[in-house]
Amino acid sequence: MIQFQHKEFFWAYLLLLFFVLLYQIYKGWRKRAIRQFGDVTLVNGQLIKHRSESRPAFKFLLLLFALFFLISGIIDPKVGSKVETVKRKGIDLYIALDVSNSMLAEDIKPNRLSRAKMAISNLIDKLDGDRIGLIVFAGRAYKLLPLTTDYSAAKLFLSSVDTKIVPVQGTAIGSAINLAARSFEKDKHNKAIIVITDGENHQDNPVLAAKKAAAEGIKVFTIGMGLPEGAPIPIYDAQGNRTFLKDKSGKVVITKLNEQMLQEIAAAGNGTYARANNASVGLSKILKNLNRIQKQELATKQFTDYEHHFQLFLALALFFLVLELLVVERQSKWAEKIDFFGK
Template identity: 60%
Template sequence: MIRFENIEYFWFLLFGVIFLGVYMAYNSWKRSASKNFSSHKQLEGINPNTSDTKNILKFVLLLLALVFLVIGLADPKIGSKLEKVKREGIDLMLVLDVSNSMMAEDIKPNRLERSKMAISNLIDRLQGDRIGIIVFAGHAYKQLPLTTDYSAAKLFLSAVDSKIVPTQGTAIGEAIDMSVESFDEKEHNKAIIIITDGENHEDDAVVAASKALEQGIKVFTIGMGLPDGAPIPLYNDYGGQTGFKKDKDGKTVVTKLNEDMLRQIAAAGNGAYSRANNGSSGLSKIFDEINSIQKKEIETKQFTDYEHRFQIYIFVAIIILLLEFLINKRRSKWARKFDLFGKLENNK
């Protein structure tokens, strides 16, 4: 397993993108300017020893050196010792609604982003629990299997948006069923936390919660939205808002929090319901309920010793820079001797 100690250094890779853009723009301008003043044959006569191929090769080597240097600065570490670790906790499946209605902005910045912030805060407060992530809209999808790697959980969470599912809708029941199937058969206490606006259009979520409880799995719900509701914004491919979703009659669709549905799901799953608003994510109440569940010993395997590997990448970067320095921009004498096409032109 590889992890990076200083991931903020990866921002320096943006300089590589900038350098590439400037280099391509400069070469384009250079070719355009050359055509205005002389032909390609005349340019070769003015400076016959210049090698465009070597110039490109030198630039590519510089970019590679930058990549390896940045990776080295980020300080990659490789896990060298895998050990069994015992800890007390529960198995917790986080179920997140990513349907278009979660883009409504009655809760700032919008329902989905606020939900992700709430989950991130929950992860920060967990100790020893295994967590997994399932996202759903028209269908449910497993985003992350059960793990104690909270850093990985946050990484997967950051990639969640409303575009990662191909079918729109709100299949809460299917998401509950998938959560139940995602738990293993170990004798750990288990719970499901559903974060949604409660607009269920696909199945019977209350029945699914009852079936989960029959297997000893509690179901908690967090209502993300306000009772008055809000319109659903529409965006283009560049992230700019183009308007609001409308129905077949041309009226703006207003999505409202369905608290009754979420209360019924929580009751059927012997859990609790909490509502988020602009002042609170509704997390504290649910977290207290989760903590009241008896925790059992969980045995997992994880890397306990990590070895630094930045030296390898720094060394490779130095070798590439030396190679770039040794490459001459001018054509070699050997290449000029075998310039057959040039000789043919001269003979003509």
Template identity: 50%
Template sequence: MFRFENPEYLYFLAIIPILAFLSLIIGKQRRKALEKFGNPELLDSLMPSASKTRPVIKFYIMLLAIACLIITMAGPQFGSKLETMKRKGIEIMIALDVSNSMNAQDIQPSRLDRAKRAIYQLVDKLNNDKVGLIVFAGQAYTQLPITTDYPSAKMFISSINTGIIPTQGTAIGAAIERGIRSFSSQEDINRAIIVITDGENHEDDAIAAAKAAVEKGIKVYTVGMGLPKGSPIPVPGGDSNNFMKDREGNVVISKLNEEMLIEIAKNGNGEFISANNIRKGINNLVDHLSKLEKTEMDAKVYTDFDHQFQYIALIALLLLLIDYMVLERKNKYFKNINLFEEKEEEAK
């Protein structure tokens, strides 16, 4: 497990591109000033030891050294020991729809991208709770088993796209059933399944699956992605004006099935939440989840973090040493050496 002990120092990395940009502007102004002073070719002959590239190289070496020093200050660490600790929380399985209809752009940039942002925000608001991830289209698969490793959860979320499952469709019921089987074996703990979809269920009985979840003490929440008026579905890999069509050649319009999602949540003893406004929708969802009683459960966490700053600090030291050794002027002992002179003569 990798982390930074003082991640706030990483904000100072923003000065690196700023300094690089200022260097370009100053270099351009300097060249204009020299052109006003005299003929550039004549000035070069008057200053044979002057180098145009060495100061630039030294500057960027210095920038790399500064970047390494900033990372050193942030304190990179690796967790060397995995321990089981007691924490109070709940278990949450997120079921994300990855069918082609989630590429629709009635909410920008797309339903799927907006859903992934919503999950990011939800994970950021969790505290001591376990979270897992299921992806579904025509079939449902567990993408991430139940865990307290939030960084891993975000990593899995970032890699999701609508091509991850070859079988198309929207099997919400299968996703709920998969969620029921994906929780830990611990008893007497509150659990919730959050289904994030546009609600175009064509595959199974999602309401029956929600009722089955309630029988096992699991609440089912639904988050609707999309608008009731709908939107055409872009063809994956095509241009922005290429949309999916039915057998008759008509453009397919995918619409949010809000009634279906409300009914699933009602039978799942949960709530339907519209995520068109991500911040409000996720805050409402977190409020609902916070009302569930927290239960003590086992959580594997990394402890005994080892500092790794010395390696970055060594790189910074080497860069500073190189910067010191590289002169801004041409070396007088090597300025007359032409490595290509013999080859040029042979070519003649």
């Protein structure tokens, strides 16, 4: 397991590309300057014949290596060196998030999907000892993150979610519930699923899936994203111009919250239903119900000790800097016959 002490300096690697570009510009300028001075063959052969053509490039490459390792040392990668079994009390929780195009509707600001992601992020901040996993679904369901107590990783995966992450459009709520139920470990830990969707199911029987989950001791909660009156689905082009999704007859598609469906799913899954609006997403209500579930002791293995390795990278940076200083651009007369770099 690798962690980085100063992730904010990753942008500094772009300096390598900047200096490569600057070096290429310098080489082009130098060639043009030599042409203006006189015949290229004469200048290179007589006036600057002791200057190696390859050594400046080699020295520049050494400086790039030095800069690369210097930046790596500043970032300071840490490697986990000690694994321990950590015991904590909590439940196992899968969040199934709808990423179909209808979640782009803006009846809940800024849109249904963005608001849901913000709410999930807030929920993660309130977890203590619980394991959380992420499932995304549209026409199909995919496990994005298995159960983990690494809440930072959960937030990282959540930030990457958009409507393009699932290639098949649709809303297969039942498939998402079934996948979550199968993804739990076969143990005695209390388990729950939170389905966040607008409820426009088109493909399967989510109520039956919730009943099956409940029969296995898994509670299913639902959160309805959207308003009953609905809203059109915006489509943005490359220039940021907005139009709305239309059906085959050219009519603007209005996506509405299917509240009855989500209430039936929650009832079948022995959970509760909450509806989001512009003031609240409803996760606080769900969280209260989750806290009522008896938390059992969970044993997870995780790295508890990390070793810093910035010293190694800084030493390599210093090595390449010293090596660059030892390499001279001008060839000595005795080395003209034995030139390892070439002219």
